[in-house]
Amino acid sequence: MNNSDGTDEDGYFGESVAATYDESSAEMFDPARVEPAVDVLAELAAGGRALELGIGTGRIALPLARRGVEVHGIDLSRAMVDRLRAKPGGDAIGVTIGDFATTRVDGTFSLAYLVFNTINNLTSQDAQVDCFRNAAAHLAPGGCFVVEVGVPELRRLPPGQTAVPFRVDGSRLGFDLYDVATQSMSSHHVTVREDGTSSYLSIPFRYVWPAELDLMARLAGMRLRARWDGWDRSPFTSESRQHVSVWEKPAG
Template identity: 65%
Template sequence: MAVDHFAGPVAEHYDESSAAMSAPAVVDPAVDLLADLAGDGAALEFGIGTGRLALPLSARGVPVRGIDLSPDMLARLRAQPIAERIGVTVGDFATSRAEGTSALVYLVFNTVMDLTSQDEQVACFTDAARHLAPGGHVVVEVGVPDLQRLPPGERARPFSVSADRLGVDEYDVAEQRLVSHHWTLTGGHPEARSIPFRYVWPAELDLMARPAGLRPAGRWADRHRRPFTSDSRTHVSAWRKPGEGPEEPRVSRAAR
């Protein structure tokens, strides 16, 4: 059963703790890409959270809906301006069904890793394809597994070290899992939380998309659509649901 790791204080401080991800330099290129892919259609965000991308995408004129497991995160979304435009469904985005069909289904900021088994991640692609209109796209933004930076015999690697925050990823390479441990000082009070994830490789995502009838449509190193290389530490990947009309995906034209 899916577990809500973003309830209570986590949701309350989420926008503050991830403020860097809300900067225009980060948000704008992501919204540009998503709006290009949505075209004249609607978009559906899996793991919509507090609406960091859904709100500006909606302001761009794209009809947006979302699915999220956390009622507390959705409450933060509903408190935002123009949030009334966005329809939300409370549930597990690997299996839940939102109304209607979309031209775009997207997961950003490592959300696909919130699904902690391969079966759940495969089900997520199947669920995404069910929501797509023919010719629509699925987009996933996620980190490339950082195992090259993990010394032999070690299981943990810090990813954030500052005066008020320490973050450490603990890897289980045999099971392809990791647990992100967070220790923070909030208002002078120490807080600790640990969140499980399943990391996933780019080529593995292509295989997960295939049984859902989705075909690769593009892969970039980041939201700016820079080329993906062996040195890239993140990627933004797109898959297309076959439909009528030319097979060349809209994302290829937008990236030129």
């Protein structure tokens, strides 16, 4: 089924993307990238249940579950979830199909988390605010909501330029286009295959600032507990190009 924006019922992560997602994002599946995130999330879960918003193919959920954390996921893409199900242990993770900004699941959680810039897949401020409210509604008192997302790279844009390349090599070209008036951006991926054919993928996003996320958390009744440059908990500074932020639902 196609939507009015040209996407299918899986959004922008349908079968054509899901089929090669793990390979195209191979660097993000490196244990050196995954394990520090899982360390932090397992600690914050503190023996309770964890809810992953945008669970995808299970890059984080599967190793977190292997740590003994009960994980449930929400994802719009059945194709991505099918890839999760096909992996060892994937059939033991509960997944609800739906928009993670508004979809509710049963029970409460000690931890909700949203990683790898996925908050930007919500392309309006209203949807991002809804996501924070949805996360807070799932959390038990004292529970935490964690977001990993990049800092908008507007400092790299000279006057008149709207594009920032993020990957240029022999087989792939990737660049982001920014509209600073609307905080909209789009990520463009060109892949050249060994047989000389190529493919093109464009995905829309809405970039968001750390202070804006803090306000969204406040509207949802949460408060900032920690912000780091990355999963190694290094300090977040004015030079940071990404952040991992933790908001807490008050226990009282």
